[in-house]
Each structure stands twice: as structure tokens, then as C-alpha cells.
Amino acid sequence: MHSGLIKKIKFSFVALCLLLSSLFISSCKDEASASAFGFKLPEQSQRFGLGEEIKVELDVPKGAAIGGVSYLVDGKEVGTSADAKPFMLKTTGLAVGFKVISAVISNGDEKDTLSVNVELKSGLSPALYGYTIQKTHPHDTSSYTQGLEYHGGRLLESTGQDGHSTLRWVNIATGKAEQRIDLEKQYFGEGATLVDDKVVMLTYKHNMGFIYDAKSFKQLGTFPYSTTRDGWGLCYDGKQLIMSDGTNRLYFMDKNTYKDEHAIDVYDNNGPVDSINEMEYIDGKIYANVYTKNYIVVIDPLSGIVEKKIDLSGLLPAGYFTNDVDIANNVLNGIAWDAAGKRLFITGKKWPHLFEISLVPKK
Numbered sequence: 001m002h003s004g005l006i007k008k009i010k011f012s013f014v015a016l017c018l019l020l021s022s023l024f025i026s027s028c029k030d031e032a033s034a035s036a037f038g039f040k041l042p043e044q045s046q047r048f049g050l051g052e053e054i055k056v057e058l059d060v061p062k063g064a065a066i067g068g069v070s071y072l073v074d075g076k077e078v079g080t081s082a083d084a085k086p087f088m089l090k091t092t093g094l095a096v097g098f099k100v101i102s103a104v105i106s107n108g109d110e111k112d113t114l115s116v117n118v119e120l121k122s123g124l125s126p127a128l129y130g131y132t133i134q135k136t137h138p139h140d141t142s143s144y145t146q147g148l149e150y151h152g153g154r155l156l157e158s159t160g161q162d163g164h165s166t167l168r169w170v171n172i173a174t175g176k177a178e179q180r181i182d183l184e185k186q187y188f189g190e191g192a193t194l195v196d197d198k199v200v201m202l203t204y205k206h207n208m209g210f211i212y213d214a215k216s217f218k219q220l221g222t223f224p225y226s227t228t229r230d231g232w233g234l235c236y237d238g239k240q241l242i243m244s245d246g247t248n249r250l251y252f253m254d255k256n257t258y259k260d261e262h263a264i265d266v267y268d269n270n271g272p273v274d275s276i277n278e279m280e281y282i283d284g285k286i287y288a289n290v291y292t293k294n295y296i297v298v299i300d301p302l303s304g305i306v307e308k309k310i311d312l313s314g315l316l317p318a319g320y321f322t323n324d325v326d327i328a329n330n331v332l333n334g335i336a337w338d339a340a341g342k343r344l345f346i347t348g349k350k351w352p353h354l355f356e357i358s359l360v361p362k363k
Contacts, residue, residue, distance in 0.1 A: 036061050037105055039116045041086070049123040050096050050303065054089040058103060065107045072102040096120045096304045097248075097265030097272075122267040126297070126309040128362040133315075134343075135356040138175030143168075144349045147192035147201070147234060147278060148334035154178065155336060155345070155354075158192035158201050165189030167201055167217060172345075175354065181217045183210075191234035191278055193241065195255050200241060202231030209258065223258040225251075233288065235279040237301065242286060244279060248272040250286070250304070266299055268306035273297060280335040282344075289333045296335065296346075311362070315355055316348060326350075 038059040048054055056071060071079045071087050073094065081087055089101065102115040139145075143166075147158035155170040157177075165187055168180035183189050188204035198220065199212040209231065211221040225231070229245035236242070240261065241253040248266045253259060266273045266288075275291035285307070286299040294315075298308035312332060321327045334347040334354075347354045 037064070037103075037112050037114055039103070039114065042101070042116060042118050045117055045119060047119045047121055048091060050094065050120045050305070051092050051123065054091060054101070054118065055086050056089050056101060056103070057086040058084045058105070060084045066105055067107040069106070070104040072104070073099050075100075075102070091120055094120060095264045095302065096122050096267040121271065122269055122303075122305045124305055124307065125269045126306045129308055129310045129359045130362050131310065131312060131315075131357040132360055133355055133357055137172050137345075137354040137356065139347050139351050139354040140170070140175050140177070141350050141352050144330075145278070145334040145347055145351075146190045148336045148345070148347065149192075149194060149235075149280070150336040150338045150343075150345060151194055156192065156194055156199065157334075158189050160189045160204065162186075162188050167192060167199065167212065172354070179217060181212075190231040191244075193234045193236040195236050195241065200234065200236075200258075202234050202243065204231055207231070225253075225258070226260070232291075233277050233279040235281045235286065237281045242279060242281065242301070244276040244288070246275055246277070246291065248274045248276060250276065250279075250299075250301075264301065264304035266297070266304050266306065268297070268309070273306055278333045278335060280337050282337045282339075287335050287337075289335065291333070292328075292331050294332055296332075310359060312346060312357075315346065315357075316351055316353075320352065 040057040040059045041055050066084050069081045070077055078089060079087055098117055098119050100115050100117055102113060105112045143157060143159045144161045145157060146160040149156040155172055157168050157170050159166045163185045165183040166180050168177040171178050187206060190202035190204050192199055192201035194214060197214050199214050201210045207225055207227050209223050209225060210219060212219055232246045233244040234241060241255055243251045243253060249263055250266060251263045252261050254261055266276055277289040277291045279286055279288045286301050288297050288299060290297060294313045296310040296312060297306045300307055321330055330349045332348045336345040343356055345354055345356055
């Protein structure tokens with residue numbers, strides 16, 4: 001075969017490959033542009049007040065076909081549309097915090113899913129309360145209080161710190177433990193709550209909870225929780241356990257399996273309320289200490305909104321703790337509710353007193 005003919009054939013083959021490659025790339029670009037759906041609105045991480053309507057508008061490539069759109073919030077469908085017209089998302093009834101808005105765009109058997117995050121904030125200014133002291137009871141000054149509840153005329157108290165963590169039934173009149181167990185020294189005890197005939201107790205950094213018989217304090221078992229969170233406060237609403245981890249998130253757990261079922265984020269009118277600590281469930285609301293703060297917040301368990309703020313400044317005698325370490329560590333922590341007697345008890349870590357108080361609205 002002549003060299004000139006060979007060169008022509010090679011050239012023609014290369015030209016054909018380039019042409020096919022160009023057509024393939026062009027085709028891919030057309031397919032990519034046809035599927036490059038996006039959001040015009042809302043913007044990523046845009047903030048809205050709870051109760052506001054959010055305009056959700058799709059950015060649809062020219063020539064793209066749409067058979068229908070499903071809109072979801074955190075994986076739950078909230079609406080559908082036959083086309084790409086703007087969808088108005090109602091936020092009334094949702095909880096505050098970050099939400100994932102998704103659009104599932106269908107055209108025959110093909111589907112495209114796109115998502116955007118938004119933040120729902122509370123627009124409610126909490127009602128402000130103070131207190132009056134009704135009665136003062138003694139409290140064990142060795143108790144680094146982590147959990148506190150009232151049951152049958154006694155207090156159920158869990159205490160913390162490495163090597164000093166305990167679970168105890170406490171006589172209110174004397175402040176002394178009528179029954180107690182010491183946790184093994186490697187465990188830093190945290191919140192505890194009574195669930196039927198058992199006591200469930202958290203640990204701080206071990207990602208593990210303990211289950212005890214409520215009468216004997218015999219350990220019945222343990223359970224794990226997520227390695228990404230600490231154990232802080234724990235309470236029981238009669239159906240689920242509610243756990244805090246030192247952030248503004250509360251986890252609702254199955255009372256038998258101890259598995260997470262859902263979570264809420266806690267917000268007031270200024271934004272997220274972090275460091276949620278010891279908690280008590282009272283008349284459908286969550287009363288919570290905020291670590292290092294001299295106030296309690298009252299949280300709606302459905303929305304996560306702080307509805308009330310209770311200022312407890314001045315409860316601890318002025319100057320009781322004198323060194324900086326004690327002042328920093330031995331803070332307000334401990335809420336117990338006598339449902340039958342309608343009595344609210346408050347204390348703190350290593351405080352000398354347990355206070356029975358009533359709430360007074362601030363003007």
C-alpha cells in the first residue's frame with residue numbers, strides 16, 4: 001500500500017474519531033444541561049421566622065421536561081405540583097432549627113432530587129419570671145448534682161465527677177441519702193430519671209447509660225448512645241426519654257430500646273440556646289437548666305421554642321463559694337417537681353440547700 005494512501009486513511013480515521021468525540025461531548029453537555037435543576041429560592045441557609053411562608057422556586061433548564069414535583073421537609077412530603085410553578089411552604093407546626101427542603105422532580109421513569117437547607121427561628125420573646133422561696137431544705141454539699149426528681153416523698157438524685165459519681169434516694173427533710181450506690185471510678189455520672197420500676201442514668205464521655213432496679217439499685221443492664229454526643233441531662237415525659245448533650249439539641253428516645261426516635265433544636269428569640277443541662281418534664285413542658293446560667297428555660301417539646309425564662313439569681317447565699325474553681329463549677333443545676341403537691345424544687349452542684357419555690361411573673 002502506498003504511503004500517501006496510508007496517510008490519508010490515518011487522517012480520515014483521526015478525523016472520524018474527533019468528530020465522534022465532539023458529538024459525544026456535545027451530547028453529554030446537552031444531557032447535563034437538561035438535568036441541571038436547582039433552586040432559585042430559598043437561598044442556602046436562609047433564615048425564616050417560624051410561621052412564615054417560604055417561597056420555593058425551581059431553576060429549570062431551558063427545554064427540560066417536568067412531569068411533576070414532590071416537595072419534602074426533612075424527608076416528609078409537604079406538597080406536590082404538576083409543574084415548576086413556585087410552591088409556598090407553610091412553616092406553622094414545624095419545629096425550629098435547620099430544615100432540609102427537597103424537591104423530587106419526575107419525568108416518566110427519571111427522577112432528579114435536589115435539596116437546600118434553611119433555618120427556622122423563634123419569633124417569640126419568652127415570658128419572664130422570678131421566684132419566691134416557700135421553704136428551704138438541706139442539701140448534701142458533696143453532691144455534684146446532675147439529675148434530680150421527686151418521687152413518693154423522696155428525691156432521686158444522680159451525682160457526677162470522676163471517682164465520686166453516685167445514684168441515691170434522698171430524704172428531703174435531712175438531705176441525707178437513704179440509699180445509694182457508687183459508680184465505678186472511671187465513670188462520670190450524669191442525668192437520671194425514673195421510668196416505671198427502673199432508673200435510667202447517663203454517663204458523660206463513655207457514650208453509655210446504665211439501667212437500675214428502682215428499689216434495690218441493682219444494675220440490670222447498659223445501653224449505648226451515639227459516639228458523637230455527650231451525656232448531660234435526662235427526663236421522662238411518660239412515653240419517651242428526653243436527653244440533652246450540652247448543645248441546643250434534645251433527643252427523644254424509646255423508653256425500652258433507648259434508641260433515638262426524633263430530635264428537636266431549642267431556640268429563643270435570639271437564636272439557638274446551647275448548653276441545655278438537667279431537665280424536668282412538667283405539665284407538658286420541658287424545664288431545663290442552662291449550664292453556668294442562673295436561669296431556667298421552659299421549652300415547648302413540639303416546636304423547640306423557649307416559652308418562658310425563669311431568673312433564679314440570688315438563690316445561692318452570696319459568697320458561699322469563694323474560690324474561682326468552685327464558683328465556676330458549682331452552678332445552678334437540679335429541678336424536681338412534686339406533681340401531686342404542685343411543688344417545685346431547685347438546687348445546684350454542691351449547694352448547701354434545696355429550695356422549694358413558686359414562680360412570679362415579672363412585669
